[in-house]
Amino acid sequence: MPTSSVPTTLPARYYTDPDYFREELERFYCQTWICAGRTEQVQQPGEYFLREIAGESVIVTRDRENKLQAFFNVCRHRGTRLCATSQGKFDGRIQCPYHGWTYGLDGSLIGAPHMHDGFCREEYPLNRVALDVWDGNIFINLNPQPDSLASQLEDLPQKFANWGMADLRMHRRIEYQVKANWKLMVVNYNECLHCPILHPSLSAISDYLSGENDEPHRGYIGGTMDFQGGAQTMSKDGSLRRDYLPGLTAEERSKVYYYAVFPNLFISLHPDYVMTHTLWPRAVDRTDVICEWHFHPAEMAKPNFEADDAIEFWDTTNREDWAISELSHAGIKSRAYKPGPYSRCESLPHAFDRMVLEREAEGIGKKT
Numbered sequence: 204m205p206t207s208s209v210p211t212t213l214p215a216r217y218y219t220d221p222d223y224f225r226e227e228l229e230r231f232y233c234q235t236w237i238c239a240g241r242t243e244q245v246q247q248p249g250e251y252f253l254r255e256i257a258g259e260s261v262i263v264t265r266d267r268e269n270k271l272q273a274f275f276n277v278c279r280h281r282g283t284r285l286c287a288t289s290q291g292k293f294d295g296r297i298q299c300p301y302h303g304w305t306y307g308l309d310g311s312l313i314g315a316p317h318m319h320d321g322f323c324r325e326e327y328p329l330n331r332v333a334l335d336v337w338d339g340n341i342f343i344n345l346n347p348q349p350d351s352l353a354s355q356l357e358d359l360p361q362k363f364a365n366w367g368m369a370d371l372r373m374h375r376r377i378e379y380q381v382k383a384n385w386k387l388m389v390v391n392y393n394e395c396l397h398c399p400i401l402h403p404s405l406s407a408i409s410d411y412l413s414g415e416n417d418e419p420h421r422g423y424i425g426g427t428m429d430f431q432g433g434a435q436t437m438s439k440d441g442s443l444r445r446d447y448l449p450g451l452t453a454e455e456r457s458k459v460y461y462y463a464v465f466p467n468l469f470i471s472l473h474p475d476y477v478m479t480h481t482l483w484p485r486a487v488d489r490t491d492v493i494c495e496w497h498f499h500p501a502e503m504a505k506p507n508f509e510a511d512d513a514i515e516f517w518d519t520t521n522r523e524d525w526a527i528s529e530l531s532h533a534g535i536k537s538r539a540y541k542p543g544p545y546s547r548c549e550s551l552p553h554a555f556d557r558m559v560l561e562r563e564a565e566g567i568g569k570k571t
């Protein structure tokens with residue numbers, strides 16, 4: 204008979220209630236830093252991409268000084284969405300398609316046709332979104348007065364400095380639409396008990412009971428896994444087709460580090476590449492995922508560079524994870540579902556659930 208000390212999964216409403224989902228979007232995706240993309244996506248002044256979250260659209264671009272900027276995609280005249288194409292390059296300015304109000308790449312209003320005498324353009328810049336960068340990863344925060352990104356990341360920048368993420372370049376991006384609550388994908392990412400059943404190829408090269416978990420932190424959870432069967436990286440046959448990333452210690456070359464940085468970034472640090480997932484919740488039961496593979500430019504420049512071994516391996520694994528997350532969501536919706544017991548090997552999912560409950564108790568994002 205279960206005792207109250209046995210940790211259990213969360214009640215169904217955390218995964219199925221649209222009202223709770225709206226609160227949670229506010230709490231995790233509007234009041235904290237979320238990973239929006241990579242600095243290399245916007246290299247020149249005027250290059251931009253959009254990110255949509257919680258019904259908001261955010262423009263991430265570079266101004267004339269090459270400084271990264273983020274703005275709400277909302278005109279200050281009559282509120283129109285300024286830009287409808289998900290990525291591209293502004294021609295030195297951002298012009299509203301409705302009545303032609305025009306903004307500089309720094310967000311200042313530089314043209315407002317037909318406004319009355321005495322109209323003060325300085326009073327109508329674009330609404331700024333906080334932006335900061337960690338090692339090539341762009342973070343945005345919709346809270347107008349956010350805590351620092353550094354305080355949210357805690358010791359991660361030092362911990363992962365050796366992978367040199369800012370130096371890496373994206374080789375491939377695959378986007379997925381998953382019919383599951385975003386938190387089910389976080390808990391799935393943070394345990395490998397399911398690996399022998401769900402991921403036969405992964406289990407051939409990585410021991411599902413190996414590795415060590417880090418002490419859970421307020422802003423992240425994660426741990427390592429070791430290779431097995433002579434594998435040296437996570438790929439179709441486990442063999443290393445690229446040099447180790449420069450800067451890694453012998454220990455760092457010998458395992459994979461899997462970290463979920465709350466709320467929306469998974470970083471999987473391999474000896475020869477880094478894979479990232481960002482989660483974009485669209486509804487209580489729907490999540491878009493962007494998965495990217497980043498390699499060292501010196502390797503990518505080699506004529507015999509290849510990466511399909513890593514991409515196809517993880518694309519298959521991703522699809523297995525999304526399919527089980529969808530089944531998980533479908534089961535949790537049932538009237539028969541009750542919170543079930545976690546084993547000792549599921550300490551990270553339990554730590555994530557605890558964090559979800561703690562943040563709820565703090566009341567952030569609650570409608571008053």
Ligand code: FES
Pocket residue numbers: 278279280281282283299300301302303304
């Ligand atoms: S709404 Fe943008 S110029 Fe009128």
Ligand SMILES: [Fe+2]
Pocket residue numbers: 391392397398401402524
């Ligand atoms: Fe998995």
